Amino acid sequence: MDILVVLEGANGAIHRISKEALAAAQALGKDINQKVSVLAFGKNSDNLSKEASSFNVDEVILIEDDNLNSYSADAYAETIKQVVEKESPKFVIMGYSYLVRDFFPKVSARLQKPLITDVIGYKTDGGKILFTKQVIHGKLTVDIESKVDGPVLVGFQSAAYSVDNLENGSAEVRTITVTLDPAQLKTTSEEPFQEESGGVDLTAADKIVSIGRGISKEDNMSMIKDLATALKAEIGASRPIVDSGWLPNSHQVGSSGQSVSPNLYLALGISGAIQHVVGMKGSKNIVAINRDSDAPIFEVADYGVVGDILEIIPKLTEAINNL
Amino acid sequence: MKIGVLVKQVAGSESPLRIDSNEKWVDEESIDFATNESDSYALEEALQIIERSGGEGEVVVISMGPADRTPKIIREALAKGGNRAIHIQEETPYETDPFMVASIFAEAVKDESFDLILSGLQSDDLGSGQTGVILGELLGMSTATLVMGVELQDGKLRVKRELESGWFQWVTLPFPACITIQSGLNQPRYPSLKGIMGAKKKEIKSITKGDIKVSGTPMQEFSKMYLHKAEKRTEMIEGSTDQIVERMIDIFKKEIKAI
Numbered sequence: 001m002d003i004l005v006v007l008e009g010a011n012g013a014i015h016r017i018s019k020e021a022l023a024a025a026q027a028l029g030k031d032i033n034q035k036v037s038v039l040a041f042g043k044n045s046d047n048l049s050k051e052a053s054s055f056n057v058d059e060v061i062l063i064e065d066d067n068l069n070s071y072s073a074d075a076y077a078e079t080i081k082q083v084v085e086k087e088s089p090k091f092v093i094m095g096y097s098y099l100v101r102d103f104f105p106k107v108s109a110r111l112q113k114p115l116i117t118d119v120i121g122y123k124t125d126g127g128k129i130l131f132t133k134q135v136i137h138g139k140l141t142v143d144i145e146s147k148v149d150g151p152v153l154v155g156f157q158s159a160a161y162s163v164d165n166l167e168n169g170s171a172e173v174r175t176i177t178v179t180l181d182p183a184q185l186k187t188t189s190e191e192p193f194q195e196e197s198g199g200v201d202l203t204a205a206d207k208i209v210s211i212g213r214g215i216s217k218e219d220n221m222s223m224i225k226d227l228a229t230a231l232k233a234e235i236g237a238s239r240p241i242v243d244s245g246w247l248p249n250s251h252q253v254g255s256s257g258q259s260v261s262p263n264l265y266l267a268l269g270i271s272g273a274i275q276h277v278v279g280m281k282g283s284k285n286i287v288a289i290n291r292d293s294d295a296p297i298f299e300v301a302d303y304g305v306v307g308d309i310l311e312i313i314p315k316l317t318e319a320i321n322n323l
Numbered sequence: 324m325k326i327g328v329l330v331k332q333v334a335g336s337e338s339p340l341r342i343d344s345n346e347k348w349v350d351e352e353s354i355d356f357a358t359n360e361s362d363s364y365a366l367e368e369a370l371q372i373i374e375r376s377g378g379e380g381e382v383v384v385i386s387m388g389p390a391d392r393t394p395k396i397i398r399e400a401l402a403k404g405g406n407r408a409i410h411i412q413e414e415t416p417y418e419t420d421p422f423m424v425a426s427i428f429a430e431a432v433k434d435e436s437f438d439l440i441l442s443g444l445q446s447d448d449l450g451s452g453q454t455g456v457i458l459g460e461l462l463g464m465s466t467a468t469l470v471m472g473v474e475l476q477d478g479k480l481r482v483k484r485e486l487e488s489g490w491f492q493w494v495t496l497p498f499p500a501c502i503t504i505q506s507g508l509n510q511p512r513y514p515s516l517k518g519i520m521g522a523k524k525k526e527i528k529s530i531t532k533g534d535i536k537v538s539g540t541p542m543q544e545f546s547k548m549y550l551h552k553a554e555k556r557t558e559m560i561e562g563s564t565d566q567i568v569e570r571m572i573d574i575f576k577k578e579i580k581a582i
């Protein structure tokens with residue numbers, strides 16, 4: 001087997017992030033002339049396999065096992081390990097969701113094969129495949145190389161590839177089995193639930209003033225409220241602001257918060273970590289103010305100011321109020 | 324309960340970064356170092372677990388990094404309430420393969436027989452998001468990641484795992500366990516003056532990385548580090564604060580039609 005994409009389900013269908021990973025795998029497969037196979041297991045695996053068979057893949061492998069109906073890190077890791085041992089793929093690819101983070105490293109430990117995570121792309125260099133990821137607060141990029149024979153496990157960062165590029169086709173489904181010993185499955189999980197939001201809905205906002213750690217202290221937060229009032233905008237925030245308790249959870253923008261696409265997204269003192277950017281890069285106009293000219297936020301901004309927000313915000317508010 | 328906590332020293336989020344001449348890491352001269360963000364939350368949670376169980380047990384701070392700078396964050400963790408520390412001294416080039424990092428930790432702490440190990444979910448420099456899980460596997464512990472809540476229940480651990488977009492999931496796991504902590508589950512404390520004085524007397528056991536025997540060689544390696552290119556063309560607004568504000572108003576009005 002060449003490339004194996006392991007699917008994650010969400011509400012009975014293939015999770016978006018798995019489809020993105022499949023799009024990445026199709027691109028890689030083309031570039032290095034390798035076939036892509038897909039593995040479906042877990043709750044509703046039958047539906048996932050049907051959905052997967054409509055994409056341009058070599059084959060779909062289906063596992064139906066009652067031990068996989070609810071999530072267990074040990075069961076999921078053991079299943080992938082056994083499939084890899086049986087089928088010997090050269091690459092095992094997953095979308096690196098928050099669930100996958102929980103068990104994919106276990107597969108790496110059990111197989112003693114490298115797992116490269118939060119990958120945003122790949123390069124072919126002679127016979128070598130290099131996987132690219134961001135490091136050190138997303139400010140730098142590295143190409144990573146596997147140094148061992150056998151499968152490389154790869155977790156693709158959310159939104160690194162687009163589902164729009166998925167190629168359709170038709171593939172056969174092959175059913176296989178794994179042997180899971182319930183005594184070896186240490187963890188048990190309950191059904192996922194959504195925390196009572198009850199706060200702001202940023203997804204419908206036309207203008208968002210979003211604040212990051214650059215605001216320095218809670219006392220300065222009033223400055224943001226004044227600007228938002230003047231602009232008639234909603235207030236968004238990066239994770240550290242919410243972690244500090246300066247704004248309720250519902251204001252968080254990013255992979256663990258809301259995904260927004262306003263006409264104006266004003267990013268103030270936000271560095272632009274990838275987990276934040278995935279939640280706001282769909283905004284129509286991104287204006288960023290940051291005192292660090294190397295801040296990654298400028299890579300997605302339409303307009304940028306290298307400057308001190310504590311100085312600019314009050315003047316901006318005043319100027320808008322004077323209009 | 325005997326708890327181990329991994330804390331890593333990393334470049335702070337506003338630290339200047341310069342790629343060094345071999346293009347595999349950054350020049351450390353100019354870096355401002357700080358404790359990895361999620362590790363601060365992991366330490367706080369460990370201290371609170373001990374406090375909640377009436378002070379029974381100990382918190383052992385574990386860190387790998389250079390001999391000159393790492394003791395600073397170890398002392399800080401001890402000042403906050405850690406009981407003792409293990410420092411694995413490492414020289415450059417640093418280990419970047421998460422499996423090797425976890426193997427070194429596993430070998431260094433296996434005789435401690437921890438009931439619980441806490442780490443951050445992800446280091447802000449390497450960002451592998453794997454060390455805690457692999458360490459747990461290597462030590463035969465149960466594992467869970469992105470933990471946003473911890474409860475002790477009938478001799479087991481019940482943790483709230485974060486999923487995307489405001490979703491969560493409770494997971495129950497038996498001891499011994501190794502869990503990785505997501506930022507935001509508590510409010511990390513500041514060291515007290517008494518804590519800072521007391522920390523000077525606490526034990527830091529130093530081991531050199533070379534003395535730890537792990538089998539195998541790194542399975543993945545950095546091939547090249549570089550600055551990425553911008554995805555978008557950004558119009559940079561320059562000038563005095565007044566000029567910047569004037570241009571921003573202009574953009575808001577005419578180009579974006581936001582006001």
Ligand SMILES: Cc1cc2nc3c(=O)[nH]c(=O)nc-3n(C[C@H](O)[C@H](O)[C@H](O)COP(=O)(O)OP(=O)(O)OC[C@H]3O[C@@H](n4cnc5c(N)ncnc54)[C@H](O)[C@@H]3O)c2cc1C
Binds near residue numbers: 212269271
């Ligand atoms: C699994 C996971 C999920 C995550 N989910 C999210 C998420 O949903 N949303 C999210 O936002 N983050 C999330 N994060 C955290 C993310 O990785 C970053 O840590 C976070 O986004 C950084 O927030 P920040 O930009 O406000 O802070 P920092 O990275 O500390 O940046 C602060 C910025 O402010 C600038 N600054 C400082 N002072 C001033 C000033 N006076 N004037 C102008 N600029 C100034 C600095 O130059 C710096 O760029 C997640 C992380 C993980 C690992």
Ligand SMILES: Nc1ncnc2c1ncn2[C@@H]1O[C@H](COP(=O)(O)O)[C@@H](O)[C@H]1O
Binds near residue numbers: 329361388451454
């Ligand atoms: N050198 C180190 N010293 C101490 N802890 C570490 C080290 N490397 C990794 N860790 C821990 O493992 C977590 C995950 O790191 P990583 O797998 O690199 O993302 C970090 O948040 C730390 O808690």
